[in-house]
Amino acid sequence: MSAHTSNTMTITLHVWRQAGPNAPGKLEQYEAKNVSPDQSFLEMLDEVNEDLIKAGKDPIAFDHDCREGICGMCSSVINGVPHGGQVRTTACQLHMRTFKDGDAIYIEPWRAKAFPIIKDLIVDRNALERIMQAGGYTSCHTGGVPDGNAILIPKPEADYAMDAAECIGCGACVAACPNGSAMLYTSAKVAQLSVLPQGKAEAAERVCAMVDAMQENGFGNCSNHYECQAACPKGISVKFIAKLNREYQKALFK
Amino acid sequence: MRIFNSTVGRKLLMSISGQLLIIFVLIHLAGNSTIYFGWINAYAEHLHSMPPVVWVFRAIMLAIVGTHICYGVMLTLENKAANPTNYAVKRQLKASFASENMIWTGLLLAAFIVYHLLQFTVKVTPDVAWTANQAVVDVFKMVVTSFSNAAIVVVYALAMIMLFLHLSHGIPSFLQTMGWNNDKTIPVYGTAGKVISAFLMLAYISIPATILVGLLKL
Numbered sequence: 001m002s003a004h005t006s007n008t009m010t011i012t013l014h015v016w017r018q019a020g021p022n023a024p025g026k027l028e029q030y031e032a033k034n035v036s037p038d039q040s041f042l043e044m045l046d047e048v049n050e051d052l053i054k055a056g057k058d059p060i061a062f063d064h065d066c067r068e069g070i071c072g073m074c075s076s077v078i079n080g081v082p083h084g085g086q087v088r089t090t091a092c093q094l095h096m097r098t099f100k101d102g103d104a105i106y107i108e109p110w111r112a113k114a115f116p117i118i119k120d121l122i123v124d125r126n127a128l129e130r131i132m133q134a135g136g137y138t139s140c141h142t143g144g145v146p147d148g149n150a151i152l153i154p155k156p157e158a159d160y161a162m163d164a165a166e167c168i169g170c171g172a173c174v175a176a177c178p179n180g181s182a183m184l185y186t187s188a189k190v191a192q193l194s195v196l197p198q199g200k201a202e203a204a205e206r207v208c209a210m211v212d213a214m215q216e217n218g219f220g221n222c223s224n225h226y227e228c229q230a231a232c233p234k235g236i237s238v239k240f241i242a243k244l245n246r247e248y249q250k251a252l253f254k
Numbered sequence: 255m256r257i258f259n260s261t262v263g264r265k266l267l268m269s270i271s272g273q274l275l276i277i278f279v280l281i282h283l284a285g286n287s288t289i290y291f292g293w294i295n296a297y298a299e300h301l302h303s304m305p306p307v308v309w310v311f312r313a314i315m316l317a318i319v320g321t322h323i324c325y326g327v328m329l330t331l332e333n334k335a336a337n338p339t340n341y342a343v344k345r346q347l348k349a350s351f352a353s354e355n356m357i358w359t360g361l362l363l364a365a366f367i368v369y370h371l372l373q374f375t376v377k378v379t380p381d382v383a384w385t386a387n388q389a390v391v392d393v394f395k396m397v398v399t400s401f402s403n404a405a406i407v408v409v410y411a412l413a414m415i416m417l418f419l420h421l422s423h424g425i426p427s428f429l430q431t432m433g434w435n436n437d438k439t440i441p442v443y444g445t446a447g448k449v450i451s452a453f454l455m456l457a458y459i460s461i462p463a464t465i466l467v468g469l470l471k472l
């Protein structure tokens with residue numbers, strides 16, 4: 001990135017370093033030099049890591065995969081907001097142009113009891129998978145390829161399910177929640193499957209099982225702060241939590 | 255049973271008990287307002303002329319308040335445990351002072367209710383000691399004498415600020431927990447919660463305030 005000389009920035013990073021799950025961690029300071037405004041946040045970290053490796057030091061461990069905002073792997077609390085302060089943006093899609101020369105950036109891992117730290121900025125998010133697994137199956141026919149329009153789904157319902165399906169399961173909602181609750185995540189999954197014909201049959205069992213799994217995996221209780229929706233890189237609405245609450249009430253009488 | 259153990263079930267209990275308490279707050283306000291029309295003694299007499307009803311009502315209220323406090327404390331402790339480590343830097347996006355301090359505004363309200371009952375129901379606080387040797391207590395006189403004391407009025411005003419904070423999050427919250435919410439209603443409920451709580455706060459404070467400034471006197 002040395003090609004950019006005119007408007008490169010120097011940024012001070014305060015990064016959470018923790019050698020392992022039970023090791024004590026602390027914030028360490030690094031200088032990111034020659035940062036291009038066109039770089040993504042993760043590319044900036046990559047360069048810091050290259051310098052660390054050259055200096056024979058342990059690079060900063062952080063999660064990432066697609067780097068195009070669709071997989072949900074990237075996960076850092078940047079200056080006190082999961083994925084950073086830009087709305088509806090994952091950390092990998094955050095660009096350094098949103099910062100200024102001389103800025104200080106605090107980078108911390110997701111913090112919640114259900115998300116134990118593995119190393120530095122990487123946390124174990126399997127608890128979310130366990131909630132998903134508890135949701136079980138959806139009934140469908142096996143055999144030949146079904147006809148495209150064999151099951152009619154009204155457009156509003158399809159849209160509603162798609163809005164919920166936007167959840168990439170990154171866990172920013174848990175990281176943002178003062179109660180460490182996974183209610184937004186769980187509700188997006190419950191809502192998506194409960195409005196579609198393929199998921200309706202098991203809706204009652206599913207909502208109970210997923211809510212129980214959320215509780216068993218150490219997530220807190222939702223108290224409607226709505227911090228989750230504000231932090232969600234996909235803008236998943238808390239209306240899905242209301243939907244989960246409705247589904248749960250229906251299930252109580254089944 | 256699910257409703258008593260699960261995270262969503264217990265929230266439902268919080269929501270329903272909270273709604274019943276809000277209904278009580280409304281009825282109590284209507285009852286108190288009779289002071290402006292000079293009917294408060296008649297109202298008090300009418301209530302106390304049917305002791306069984308009063309006692310059944312008190313038992314129900316105790317059960318509702320008990321449920322609300324027990325689950326409130328339990329859920330809050332679990333929530334603290336689920337989020338044990340603080341961020342070095344945390345920027346609040348949507349949570350409010352009211353939503354973050356429900357447990358404290360709630361517990362302060364509970365303490366106030368105890369004081370309020372000791373004062374005007376059990377009648378043992380110093381300001382109402384004079385009522386001890388009365389065959390029939392003049393409620394209007396009792397209320398007016400007590401609220402002529404500025405310190406007591408300040409306590410009431412602070413308690414009503416707690417009520418405002420508690421309900422400004424509590425009202426939108428109970429609607430959400432009941433599932434009566436969607437994208438259109440979310441902001442409406444947020445505003446309605448603040449407006450209704452502000453109204454209740456001001457309406458309740460108006461009684462001691464009117465007495466203190468001398469607009470309502472013996």
Ligand code: FES
Pocket residue numbers: 063064065066067068069070071072073074090091092093
């Ligand atoms: S790395 Fe895939 S969403 Fe950020």
